Amino acid sequence: MYWPLLLSFFCACATSFASFQVYSLSNFQLNYSLSGETLLSIYHNDQPNYAVFSVARYYDEAFPFLVLGYAGLIEAPIESGNYQYVHTYPYEYVYNSSDEIAVSKIESGCYDNDVYQCVLLYGQCIFSELEQWNVSFVWNISVAKLTAPYLHSSDLYATKDALDFSIEWTAAAMDEVNRAWFTYDSDPGEAIMGLGGVQYSYFNMKGKVIPIINSEQGVGRGLEPLTATLNIEQDKAGGAWYTTYGSVPGYISNRNRSMVLYNYECMIFDLESDATAIRTELFSNETNVLSGRVIYGASPQQQIEQMTLVTGRSEPLPRWSLEGGILGIEGGQTFVMNTTLSLLTQYNRTKLVGVWMQDWVGTVSNGVGGQRLLWNWELNTIQYPDWSTLVDEFASRGVRVLTYINPYFANVTANMSSNGFQHNYFDEGVRNGFFVRAPDTNDTYLINSFSIQFACVDLTNPKAVQWIQTIIQQNMLNATNVSGFMADFGEYLPLDAVLYDSSSVSGQAYHNYFAQRWAQVVREAIDNYSVFPKYARTHWLGDQLVSWDVYDGLQSVLFGIFSGGVIGHSCVHSDIGGYTMLDQKIKDTNIDIPFLTYLRSQQLLLRWMELSAFSDCIFRSHPGNLPNLSYQVYSNNVTKSHFEKFTNVFYQLSQYKYDYLQNQSYLYGYPLSQHLYLQYWNDPFVQSAAFDTLDHHLQGNPPRDHVQQQNHIINTQLIVGNCLLIAPVVVENTYQRDVYLPVGQWTHWWTQRVFNVTTFGFF
Secondary structure, three states: OOOOOOOOEEEEEEOOOOOEEEEEEOOOOOOOOOOOOOOOOOOEOOEOOOEEEEEEEEOOOOOOOEOOOOOOOEOOOOOOOOOOOOOOOOOEEEEEEOOEEEEEEOOOOOHHHOOOOEEOOOOOOEEEOOEEEOOOOOEEEOOEEEOOOOOOEEEEEEOOOEEEEEEEOOHHHHHOOOEEEEEEEOOOOOOEEOOOOOOOOOOEOOOOEEEEOOOOOOOOOOOOOHHHHHHHHOOOOOOOOOOOOOOOOEEEEOOOEEEEEOOOOOEEEEOOOOOOEEEEEEEOOOOOEEEEEEEEOOOHHHHHHHHHHHHOOOOOOOHHHHOOEEEEOOOOHHHHHHHHHHHHHHOOOOOEEEEEOHHHHOEEEOOOOOEEEOOOOOOOOOOOOOHHHHHHHHHHOOOEEEEEEOOEEEOOHHHHHHHOOOOOHHHHHHHHOOEOEOOOOOOEOOEEEOOEEEEEEOOOOHHHHHHHHHHHHHHHHHOOOOOEEEEOOOOOOOOOOEOOOOOOOOHHHHHHHHHHHHHHHHHHHHHOOOOOOOOOOOEEOOOOEOOOOOOOOHHHHHHHHHHHHHOOOOOEEOOEOOOEOEEEEOOOOOOEEEEEEEOOOHHHHHHHHHHHHHHOOOEEEOOOOOHHHOOOOOOOHHHHHHHHHHHHHHHHOHHHHHHHHHHHHHHHOOOOEEOHHHOOOOOHHHHHHHHOOOHHHHOOOOOOOHHHHHHHHHHOOEEEOOOOEEEOOOOOOOOOOOOEOOOEEEEEOOOOOEEEEOOOOEO
């Protein structure tokens, strides 16, 4: 049976694998101040607002929350341990006059309070009604006196709904400054949403410390004891709740205001230390500017519309990508061809528009029981000896081919002949100086990830950029005739890397920008290739663990959708079934270690299909890192039938999603899938759920009281477009669930039963 698309308001609640239940529904103040310490006065509706700015020099220039390692994972920023975290404290001062401040005391705030290791240099400027004074300062430290050569300035550009600001310190001060703070007021009830980009465990970030840095997502991300074990045994591979591939220093707020910074440097947003303030800490000695935009919006949509003018808006996807599923599969030409054709023959109503083969370049053992791709970006003619026949066979059935690339090159010297490679791009890149260099030797920076060693393309080198763009054009767009590919891995640039443009930028300063530059390089390669259509992007939600939890499992996908949608990721999708699997045995036995064994179950795969069909812009499966030990969409009749059913659901929603992406996402930046708060922000039950700090759920505890239970119900629902609300089953061994319907008239998708909700609707 296939279900018609109802072009009205919908709500969905999954109750069983066979029936995914669906319903249908027919005076601003920017109060920026802190204890009277005045830096910046912003006036809107004649209400003054304040902020504080200060700068400092730390002689230990390493970021206190970063690990200079191969994966660039983050240390916990505020926990005690075998690393240094520096707290700083505001100085005491007295006013001499309205435009001059004399500093009477500075507390160094340095590790062990040793002023010889760390000298703080503070600076302020004062504004009144957008007018400026230049102020000179003298710093008094108990063992030293220093006159700072700073002239601070700030530029303000006010528009109707936004105000740009730029705080600068003189270039001469850059030798003395490698850290800057910007602190402004936030009342305890303010909810901060979207901060940090794609966040998987929280929607409201108030009360948290959020590092802004691209990193590996981690495996477990707080799920214990898995995370702690991997952090110890695998060089912090477990990550933490805040580790993310995305790093956008912006947010929206329930106080009708938003903030986004223009800086790419690594930074911290501290929303924990003081409930009445937000403190931003910028780490860099390569910039003398902290700039951004303060946004006014009467609704979440208005704030997002203004936010995405800065962060960017996704262009519409090609229509074909919304008209069916994309099968993720590996294993070589014979296995891929036979498995795909068998699926299409046996379940001939399956809407399949693409086959995604990451292993077009071949694979090598990852050293822990799985496979890694051979990062040498040309066709592996041993793995796929007759590629053109495979592409033509799929094309005759309306199925396109998609592949994969990233900006790293593995040394394949030992694998050349056995994989049919014509080029060793690693050697070519080393010879021509196309890779980033190590700081100690100035040679190619060799990065290790499990069993493979690789180098990172230097995207500040114009010749290196041209080189990798030529590889994309010749080896992917031309030689393999693909219709799309994943451009992966923007987070591995080492923080201490030496770049081609080292006189202008360091690895630390370029780290967060690298992912955006990589996307630009790929897009330019496509745009400059005349026969390839200029279709733009969808954002992928990362490598989830094959589990159900909110740390790194199925439930974390929902929060990734919620948070990413706020800051411009309007078109997203996840790997159906999750990606990361572990299969660890007790030594010399075949006995699983329970907390180190995660293999994809059939039930999880089916539930993930249900969610993805409704919520995602791309309906794409993934074989995972241990495909032979886990359930796939082609494993048995149950999984094949479910895949057939929900590729058709996805197809039936294609016109609805396409219209929304064209008319709402592209034009205004609104996310296709979103938290209920973005449309029902005045609903008190939705507000309670959106603003919940959710500490109980991240600690692995069930909701303790009635309010938490209601919040959990709403936080596991989402709106798709303007008129589709779904409530997927995201808890194992659950075959029915409660759903919340906002006020209105709702119609059950499958049965057409009408629900008239006049006050609130928990069902």
